[in-house]
Amino acid sequence: MRIFKVIFLNQGKLYEIYARSIHQGELYGFVELEDLIFERGNSLLIDPSTERLQEEFAGVSRTLVPIHAVIRIDEVEKEGPGKITELDNTTNITPFPTPFISPSKNEDD
Structure with missing residues (x-):
């Protein structure tokens, strides 16, 4: 059985998750992750x-997951153990650049 590790950005956090099935989503620009896997630890310590x-x-x-968020x-x-990591000033990971011109909120523009 194939297992995939996917690392992506979400709301300023780095997510690392495992899934058995990955493919291009029905929605344009999205990666679809199915059958997510979470490690069941036998130890007394819980991360x-x-x-x-x-x-x-x-x-x-x-x-x-939006394709531009996938690292x-x-x-x-x-x-392995999936995890969420907070990003701070010491990390070298940055989000995909946003457009220079943002859409106008006024209909007249």
Whole structure:
């Protein structure tokens, strides 16, 4: 069975999740992730970022991620711990650039 590790940006945070199925979504510009995998740790220590990730995607069978938010997709041999990482000034990851001209809010422009 194929397993993919997907790293993407979402609201200023870096997400690392595992999925069994990845393909171009029906919506243009989105990557569709299905059958998300969350590592079930047997240890007594629980990583808070892994727990937050499991809570955020609880009950989700399929999610769509904007293609410009995806940093990397790897096919891996086995799943690892998914996590959410806060980005700060010391990281070298930046979001995809936004357009220079933003759409006008006035209909007359």
